[in-house]
Amino acid sequence: MxxxxxxxxxxxxxxxxxxxxxxxxxxxxxxxxxxxxxxxxxxxxxxxxxxxxxxxxxxxxxxxxxxxxxxxxxxxxxxxxxxxxxxxxxxxxxxxxxxxxxxxxxxxxxxxxxxxxxxxxxxxxxxxxxxxxxxxxxxxxxxxxxxxxNSIQKLVLATDYRSEDLCALRYLSNWVANTGGKLDVVHIQTAGEEALLNAQQKKVFELFLDNLGQTNVHCHDLRGKEIRKA
Missing domain, CATH: 3.40.50.620 (HUPs)
Incomplete structure (x- = not known):
């Protein structure tokens, strides 16, 4: 066990x-x-x-x-x-x-x-x-x-869409699949970031999620001046 x-x-x-x-x-x-x-x-x-x-x-x-x-x-x-x-x-x-x-x-x-x-x-x-x-x-x-x-039903993965974060995404997606919960993959885009690069990286995440076939995992892009506050 x-x-x-x-x-x-x-x-x-x-x-x-x-x-x-x-x-x-x-x-x-x-x-x-x-x-x-x-x-x-x-x-x-x-x-x-x-x-x-x-x-x-x-x-x-x-x-x-x-x-x-x-x-x-x-x-x-x-x-x-x-x-x-x-x-x-x-x-x-x-x-x-x-x-x-x-x-x-x-x-x-x-x-x-x-x-x-x-x-x-x-x-x-x-x-x-x-x-x-x-x-x-x-x-x-x-x-x-x-x-x-409380029974954990909602998880948030804060990411900048690095390939290294795919490991965390796989682990957490398995977690919500076993518990019936929900996973939000959240990226905070600050003013100085390269939007095009993030869009390309995000596409990799979305393709990964498509292959998992999970309907309770979603990606979100948010804008903010400070990542911690956002």
């Missing part, structure tokens, strides 16, 4: 993202893997004895496993059935750990919580998010702190 990988640091926003992922797993018929990385402790000169670093790392790992079990219990409380939930603790560099997980586990999607501030700010300045995206070859869903889950 495919799984949603839920990254957690046991904060309130991470717990909210885990609850969101639980509802999403029910919609997508996947399992969940709750995952926390224990950061490695750098080795320092030995002034007071030999076992301090190892013992401290073991304590952190044990605390991580206990917190993962608590989070799993919170997600399953009062439920007779639902997605299967596994837990795992990693140690060391988050990027390397995520790459290993994606290699060994059937991960469909990665879910993580956003800290305070907008999701756009988190994507621009959030080092953890950048590290996860860099390490991943799977979609990454960043859940805002106040976002309430």
């Amino acid at each position: 495919k799984k949603i990988l839920v990254l957690t640091d046991f904060s309130a926003t991470a717990a909210h993202a885990a609850r969101y992922a639980l509802q999403l797993a029910q919609q997508l018929h996947t399992g969940i893997l709750l995952y926390h990385v224990v950061q490695s402790i750098p080795i320092v000169p030995n002034y007071a004895g030999g076992g301090f670093v190892t013992e401290t790392e073991n304590l952190f790992a044990e605390e991580s496993r206990e917190n993962l079990t608590k989070l799993k219990d919170q997600l399953t409380a009062g439920r007779q059935d639902g997605p299967a939930i596994d837990t795992r603790t990693g140690e060391g560099d988050p990027g390397s750990n995520i790459k290993a997980l994606l290699r060994d586990e059937p991960i469909e999607l990665i879910v993580m919580g956003a800290p305070e501030g907008s999701v756009v700010e988190h994507l621009l300045i959030g080092s953890e998010t950048r590290a996860v995206i860099k390490a991943s070859d799977r979609p990454v869903l960043v859940v805002p702190a106040n976002e309430q889950f």
Whole structure:
């Protein structure tokens, strides 16, 4: 069974993202893997004895496993059935750990919580998010702190019609085909863009969509001075 990988640091926003992922797993018929990385402790000169670093790392790992079990219990409380939930603790560099997980586990999607501030700010300045995206070859869903889950029926793909975005288009079109939702492919054309080039690129997208045979996926061109506001 495919799984949603839920990254957690046991904060309130991470717990909210885990609850969101639980509802999403029910919609997508996947399992969940709750995952926390224990950061490695750098080795320092030995002034007071030999076992301090190892013992401290073991304590952190044990605390991580206990917190993962608590989070799993919170997600399953009062439920007779639902997605299967596994837990795992990693140690060391988050990027390397995520790459290993994606290699060994059937991960469909990665879910993580956003800290305070907008999701756009988190994507621009959030080092953890950048590290996860860099390490991943799977979609990454960043859940805002106040976002309430409703069955996802409408998705928007923001694109400049690059050929690289066809991968995202294929993934999202499969998503809406399986859930009965709708996908809008949206391009914001700013004043300085070459309209002819975009028209040619858009034609490639439209031909791709024609070959998919989807009636619930549509392309839209909008004009705007600022892409973020539009």
